Amino acid sequence: MSNITIGIIGGTGNMGRWFKDFFSRAGHTVLVAGRKTPVLPLDTAKKSDVVILSVPIEAALAYAEEIGPILSQDQLLMDLCSLKETILTSMLRFTKAQVVGTHPLFGPFTDSIKGQNIIVCPGRGTGWLKWLEDELRRKEAVVTRMDPVTHDRNMAVVQGLTHFLTVCMGRTLQKMNMSPDEAISCSTPVFRLKINLIGRLFSQDLSLYASLIGANRHVEDALATFMSAVDEAKESLLSGQKGRAIAYLDDIRSFLGDFCQDGLKESNKIL
Template structure:
């Protein structure tokens, strides 16, 4: 570049830096306003996440962006990221306490990550929370005395045994709940062990979410719904979306959503290991969608093998789902080996028709994710 071009670029970049600084000040101002909103919501007991308000605001900003010749998706992307930050900030203000006369809460397994998250959320809502872990059972009677809610969050393979052997002498009006990722056996175990209110919960997220805004919590009713309705309302105030399901229906879905998906990722990672794949090289040649897929596989192996063994081995019925997947994979492989391109296209079209309107919907959603993945590249 010649000196004139260099000077022009430096001048323009300086102006851009100035605009960026203005943006920072505006962001700070917006976050301060959000903190005030959080305080008002806290006082009124309103949910942290208001989907109708969010949708209306995004639609209005998109229209305004269009009128200013700014890409509507750009302003939506910016606002969604801002809202995620806002939810994190609103959470720190605290939440209204729905049940003020509860007594204290006991989290069995409270030192675990998910137990720690629920302990934090309940504490932010004004409840007294006590943790009961493996070294505390000698003092368990004292810890349980006066408890209004006991939440079990321990490894799946010991959940039912622990409930049956350790939780049979709770106060009669105490709510007994669990956070296990399967529901039929734990709910049955709680109903058998405890005569009071029983509730099965499955948070469909990990402990690193930061905020429960827009997260899903599955509710499986056990006994005494009117006695624990306040807890469901409390979770809604945290911003979560409640999905009610029968335990059996939930567990059937988890065979596909969790067990088969995690097992498939495990095998994919195992295959990369067996093939001695050079991950650094794969990343250099990867498209955004493959990078995202590889990230999802890598994410699995960055976490506890015991956790995923619990999920995959939790239901014997998962073996059927995984075996069916293997059969379908083998049949598709036979089509490939036979060189029957027409058969492949025919099956592809059948599956596409089965997906229906979800296919283009998922295409739009994945396009946004892939653009974000591509934006994160540094080299």
């Protein structure tokens, strides 16, 4: 398919600008709409073959309801939201257009899509789905199809729990009154990486992180499992019995298997 017009609602934002560049460089015409652009989202959608919702999840749900009904079966409605269950349900409910949910597992600071993961949740139709996957794979993205519930359950760990731990680590430094300067003066390379990741989270849009944790209904389960792991780890590692502590660690190592060596190599590259 050539001469495709792509309308990005939220094209003035971080991910919207990133995908505007991506699709423009691939030779497509890209229109953008934000809350302050002269062109309204609805008008942008009317002129586009492909409409991308690149706005916070709450706004995406509202735009699916507003824009969905004016789209035809020949158009594609897709989104870039970090959660997939509610937005897929909403897009399918409010439009007859083809529907695809996507979640780019990278942020706007990424230089190239090559080697980056993108989850694709098929919604309705196959023509535009194939077009999109081809566009992404042509630039060597790693595209994985997944149903929305499985995606959100996985993200409860990959994003929800991970960011939750980073927030709690930042709060712990605050409660212990350990300043970043003091922490850095004693840091190992591993801790340096961790404290940089804390700074990274708090330097960005806090409402995005609040959503990644708080809007995913599966985070509560992941957190309950994590809290039970904390209790076990406390009992074993703080038992004063080295044999018991090592047996506990060894049990986890046997679950992770060969990945431990892969993880060592990968993290050595970063450190």
